Amino acid sequence: MQPVLNVEDVKRVEAGLTEVGVSISELMHRAGSAVASEVIRMGDLGSVAVFCGLGNNGGDGWVAAETLHGKGVAVTVVSPVDPDDIQGDLARVVAKSAQAAGVSIVVAPPRDKVVELLSGTDVVVDAMLGTGFHGTPRAPFDIWIACINASGARVLSVDVPSGLSAQTGLADGECVIADTTVTMLVLKPGLLSDSGRDACGAIIVAPLAEQTERLTIEADPVAWRADLDDYVDVLEPASNAVDKFSRGSVLVVGGSTRFVGAPMMAAMAAARAGAGYVTLAVPEPVAPIIQARMMEIPVLALPAGRDGTFSSEAIQLVAELAEKRTATLVGPGMRVSSGTVGVVSRLLETKVPLVVDADGLNCISRLTSNRADEFPELLRRAAPLVLTPHRRELGRLVGLEDTPPASLTAAMEAARRIVWADGGSELTVVAKGSATACVGVDVAVLPKPGPAALATAGSGDVLGGVIAAFLARSNVDNEDIPVLCSLACEVHGYAGSIAAERFGSRGAMARDIIDALGLAEDALEEQMAFPDSGGAE
Numbered sequence: 001m002q003p004v005l006n007v008e009d010v011k012r013v014e015a016g017l018t019e020v021g022v023s024i025s026e027l028m029h030r031a032g033s034a035v036a037s038e039v040i041r042m043g044d045l046g047s048v049a050v051f052c053g054l055g056n057n058g059g060d061g062w063v064a065a066e067t068l069h070g071k072g073v074a075v076t077v078v079s080p081v082d083p084d085d086i087q088g089d090l091a092r093v094v095a096k097s098a099q100a101a102g103v104s105i106v107v108a109p110p111r112d113k114v115v116e117l118l119s120g121t122d123v124v125v126d127a128m129l130g131t132g133f134h135g136t137p138r139a140p141f142d143i144w145i146a147c148i149n150a151s152g153a154r155v156l157s158v159d160v161p162s163g164l165s166a167q168t169g170l171a172d173g174e175c176v177i178a179d180t181t182v183t184m185l186v187l188k189p190g191l192l193s194d195s196g197r198d199a200c201g202a203i204i205v206a207p208l209a210e211q212t213e214r215l216t217i218e219a220d221p222v223a224w225r226a227d228l229d230d231y232v233d234v235l236e237p238a239s240n241a242v243d244k245f246s247r248g249s250v251l252v253v254g255g256s257t258r259f260v261g262a263p264m265m266a267a268m269a270a271a272r273a274g275a276g277y278v279t280l281a282v283p284e285p286v287a288p289i290i291q292a293r294m295m296e297i298p299v300l301a302l303p304a305g306r307d308g309t310f311s312s313e314a315i316q317l318v319a320e321l322a323e324k325r326t327a328t329l330v331g332p333g334m335r336v337s338s339g340t341v342g343v344v345s346r347l348l349e350t351k352v353p354l355v356v357d358a359d360g361l362n363c364i365s366r367l368t369s370n371r372a373d374e375f376p377e378l379l380r381r382a383a384p385l386v387l388t389p390h391r392r393e394l395g396r397l398v399g400l401e402d403t404p405p406a407s408l409t410a411a412m413e414a415a416r417r418i419v420w421a422d423g424g425s426e427l428t429v430v431a432k433g434s435a436t437a438c439v440g441v442d443v444a445v446l447p448k449p450g451p452a453a454l455a456t457a458g459s460g461d462v463l464g465g466v467i468a469a470f471l472a473r474s475n476v477d478n479e480d481i482p483v484l485c486s487l488a489c490e491v492h493g494y495a496g497s498i499a500a501e502r503f504g505s506r507g508a509m510a511r512d513i514i515d516a517l518g519l520a521e522d523a524l525e526e527q528m529a530f531p532d533s534g535g536a537e
């Protein structure tokens, strides 16, 4: 797994490197030369333009420009001020060095001059704004960013695309859309989430020093990005000595007269994700229509109230059904009522692995007056528990119903409030978003995010079903459940890519994702076994 560090903690690595004799100036030279190497690797370098800002991000750009110039590449630096007028000492020194080496420099060009320069440029190096950037880009950078994005040139961003927050992944104004980002020392969360996903292109980490890895771990990574080989240990070895029960049995509890499709999709997904035996428990009035559409999945009709949701008579029956299965998913399409709140509360008391999604989470919010983090005794249990909130559901769970987490790091923070209050390794919160984090008490694992095709109605129900199936099939220790959930997210994401290929990136529906789940898991397993064989990037 690759560590991800909050931007403020990157400074601790920088300080640690200084202590072992690698100065900031030395780091800047290494950063600039890492950028230059990557530019050269890109090839077809008729001419390169390096847009420099006034801080150390700009300093990296000046070093890269001098290095490229030294290798005979035609390079022009675009700077808001003359090298002599750069305030920061480090950046001024490297800028003056590049000037003395004969690098061509354009100072404070008007917009039409920038457009003209870009029209003859093959590769842009974006070294305007790095981790020191806050707010909305001011002139001239706002203008330069717009011109660069409109130019059609290939773009390499230094550390982070200018205009993007490396911490939050949000961009208040326009940010550079790069083909490649060479990020210094370590991954930062904003590169992997929200607008960062579109802005960064391929991300290359330049560690800059051999001590970086050790210092990064000492700086306490906020998360770890999973690689395919991290999943090898959580998958059960393939065996033919199985029957439908030994492959895991899943109970899906959900549905109401208002929402019929959600529990069906979750149950189908659990079956496609390899659970050997799936049962669906729904309120009695909707059982016949659901059973009519389900061939492989038995449907159990449980007592319902006049509102079309589970009544209190269902509570004990659901618990007894759950105790006979290897995992239960509760929530899809269930609505919040006194009966469904009772069902969730009773399921939490059972001793079998449990996934709580959708209205199951809203029932927990109801039970805790929107403060699940203040009622740890409710969630503390002997068997694994996985909560799968999207950001609004997560907000409702931790008292942020009006201001739900707006970034990956804010979502991880909210999820940690719940898991740290609980304190046990049985609880994992899968904080869903355009980037998802699987947060356990010791570690937060970031799966490779799936395609935009996943943002479709029912997609969350599908993920709930996949996680339930994986819990039912697997024997992992509690500590590894975040990794198992991360694998479930990647299978879901890969299935989304297959569905998008078949039905179009906007046309794929949840049912198409369900149908592709088995193929997606096979393909990922194949890539784990033969990492060099290509496949999903």
Ligand SMILES: NC(=O)C1=CN([C@@H]2O[C@H](COP(=O)(O)OP(=O)(O)OC[C@H]3O[C@@H](n4cnc5c(N)ncnc54)[C@H](O)[C@@H]3O)[C@@H](O)[C@H]2O)[C@@H](O)CC1
Pocket: 010, 011, 014, 027, 028, 031, 053, 054, 055, 056, 057, 058, 059, 060, 128, 129, 130, 131, 132, 133, 134, 135, 136, 137, 138, 139, 141, 158, 159, 160, 184, 185
């Ligand atoms: N952390 C490290 O160990 C290393 C950092 N390096 C580089 O240093 C960078 C960080 O340098 P700095 O802290 O100097 O910060 P930056 O260079 O990212 O930005 C600071 C400059 O941007 C300006 N700025 C901030 N917000 C702005 C806005 N909204 N509009 C216009 N201008 C704005 C500031 O006034 C200042 O001039 C990193 O991104 C990386 O590129 C590298 O030199 C190598 C090692």
Ligand SMILES: [K+]
Pocket: 057, 126, 127, 128, 129, 130, 157, 158, 159, 160, 161, 162
């Ligand atoms: K940048």
